[in-house]
Amino acid sequence: MSEHFAGVSRARTEALRAEAARAYAAARPRTQAALAEGAGAYLADVPMHWMRDWPQPFPMLVARARGARLADIDGHHLDDFCLGDTGSMFGHSPAPIARAIRAQAGRGLTYMLPTEDALAVGQLLNQRFGPRRWQIATTATDANRFALRVARAVTGRRKVLVFNGCYHGTVDEVMVCLDGGRTVARPGLVGQGTDLTEGAVAVEFNDLAAVEAALATGDIAAVLTEPVMTNSCMVLPDPGFHDGLRDLTRRHGALLVIDETHTISSGLGGYTAVHGLEPDIFVLGKPVAGGLPASVWGMSAEVAARFATYDAARPSGHSGMGTTLSANPLQFAALRACLSEVMTPGAYARMDAGARLLAAGLERAITAHGAPWHVARVGARVEFICAPEPLRNGSEAAAAHVPELEAAIHADLLNQGCLIAPFHNMMLVSPATSRAQITRLIAAFSATLDRLFD
Incomplete structure (x- = not known):
């Protein structure tokens, strides 16, 4: 020892x-x-x-x-300096968000219907993070899970590529790591019932050659990544890594999903806006509603069009996406206040x-x-x-x-x-x-x- x-x-x-x-x-x-x-x-x-x-x-x-x-x-x-592990990144109970929550609490907490706040939030999301087609979830875990479903739907492929040591919530596909160069399920998972390597492959961050080799198999629907690895000791991208990643995913027909839940600390619009990244799907949770459980995920217009075509041909029935309390009016009140008055x-x-x-x-x-x-x-x-x-x-x-x-x-x-x-x-x-x-x-x-x- x-x-x-x-x-x-x-x-x-x-x-x-x-x-x-x-x-x-x-x-x-x-x-x-x-x-x-x-x-x-x-x-x-x-x-x-x-x-x-x-x-x-x-x-x-x-x-x-x-x-x-x-x-x-x-x-x-x-x-x-923990601030709810980023959930309260803008401080605890910012006054505009606290006021918005109090006001909405008197008007009802959930309806399964949108509000005028919802319409305003859509415009604010486009202003803050670029024009996309948005959906609201309750956690970034949910948002990442739904984003991967869309990626598999529009590409017709099964697997997701993630980086060794990553964290994107409790999504099954990200619970893999490298062991002697092989993708394996992470040790310590509770009650795991499926072989995670059937739906995921892990490579090292900053290794574009490994990314290209994995994408060349033709079965990767999406690459899911943080711009900076943050749920390990922090790992910054090498110069040119994100440009190379974007080029490779486009060349091999895989979607690029950027999870900004921690890297929203980078600046207004997150690392994506500060560094000019071009994800196909953008995901943000934790602080987007000031710490109230809420997350957002948005597709590019091109991916949204592809998904609309897929969705139109899909048999009616459960999609496997969405939860009853997601996109509730309390979330929208907090989202609107955060995006317009706090995240400035x-x-x-x-x-x-x-x-x-x-x-x-x-x-x-x-x-x-x-x-x-x-x-x-x-x-x-x-x-x-x-x-x-x-x-x-x-x-x-x-x-x-x-x-x-x-x-x-x-x-x-x-x-x-x-x-x-x-x-x-x-x-x-x-x-x-x-x-x-x-x-x-x-x-x-x-x-x-x-x-x-x-």
Whole structure:
């Protein structure tokens, strides 16, 4: 067993984690009492299993959140750089969205019919993300699943190509990875009943030769990708990668589906608009309605026309797409407020400036401590990565992920009043995040490194 993690001794890592756990528990007697009384109703004591993924010995119970601050029931106030893992990227409860939700709540929550807000949202989506034919879903998982159904329908092909280490929600087709160069089902899947490799193939991000070889088989309906890999240690695209990907998919008749659920941090219109990408289908979830469950997915006019032809010849019956509560009026009220008043050029300018400040501060701290790490950024999204060089693919990202060390750092930062995402080392800067909050996080990160490095 190695005595070091990414330049840090195992002993120091374990000592910091233990110290952080003791301090966290001692500071939260009310939380512990509440959990002891009420958590037992849930499987594994949490409403969603991933709530166990935080590095603390027991979950924090949130009392309220506003802007970029969060308070727990024991009265601790935290600078929130997790922001619901992007769901609250524009801050908690932006005033225009809160007003819109309150107003719509008095008019009804779901009708199975559209509203005038729905018509306005269609126009706003075209303004923000380019002209497409849109549909509304409840999560990006749903949107990706439906987008892949459309891709298979219009191409007559079965398989989807994804990148090793990707994440696009709980869509079956993305739950594959590479093992010795072969596509296999990801380890740890619960109750898996089918052979996922019959419908999916995985290749490494930034490997256009592997993409071309997979597409040359002629059975790939779509390539589903994030513009930047974000649910691993962050992997940025090589220069020319997206141009090559677009050229290859067109040449081989596969659709290109871009999932912007995390990379919407890039700027107004997401990475697609900032970098001029041309997806056949565009997917966005999480922050598009300010954190209210909602997602959008839009087809190009050409794909929409192909799908209309397919749909006209389809026998009547269940399509396998859509859920009853999707496209409800509460979603449209929040979508309209977010797209028109919250997701603005000014908001992105503040986010980008703050993220630049944060990235520079983290880099200074890493350099000052001689840590063999680096910082990656895509717009308002910043990560420190416990590896010396930028990463190129999912295999490198997996090797750079150091769960024990990262958990100790996250726990120590929280005890200093700074909350970052439990998954990897992601930090988001919202329009509500102040310079003082960024300065506090940089100082807390440096203090944590003081405890880890000589």
